[in-house]
Amino acid sequence: MTAIKSAGKSLGRVExxxxxxxxxxxxxxxxxxxxxARDWYxxxxxxxxxxxxxxxxxxxxxxxxxxxxxxRDDIDEADVDWMAE
Numbered sequence: 001m002t003a004i005k006s007a008g009k010s011l012g013r014v015e016x017x018x019x020x021x022x023x024x025x026x027x028x029x030x031x032x033x034x035x036x037a038r039d040w041y042x043x044x045x046x047x048x049x050x051x052x053x054x055x056x057x058x059x060x061x062x063x064x065x066x067x068x069x070x071x072r073d074d075i076d077e078a079d080v081d082w083m084a085e
């Protein structure tokens with residue numbers, strides 16, 4: 001999340017993003033904000049991105065982690081082939 005936020009206005013040049021997130025308000029590391037619902041969703045929608053889908057991957061320690069896929073709002077879903085990326 002820190003890297004994405006540091007992109008600033010340059011984030012508008014990105015069409016798609018895949019990131020690893022935590023689920024359920026859990027945090028694997030102290031001081032890190034990486035929860036899908038609490039951190040990523042509000043920030044990414046405010047930046048003009050739509051949550052496309054997620055895939056639950058694994059549980060580490062006490063946290064469930066997942067991959068989250070985002071698409072910039074002005075990109076046609078039909079043009080996005082996630083499997084080819």
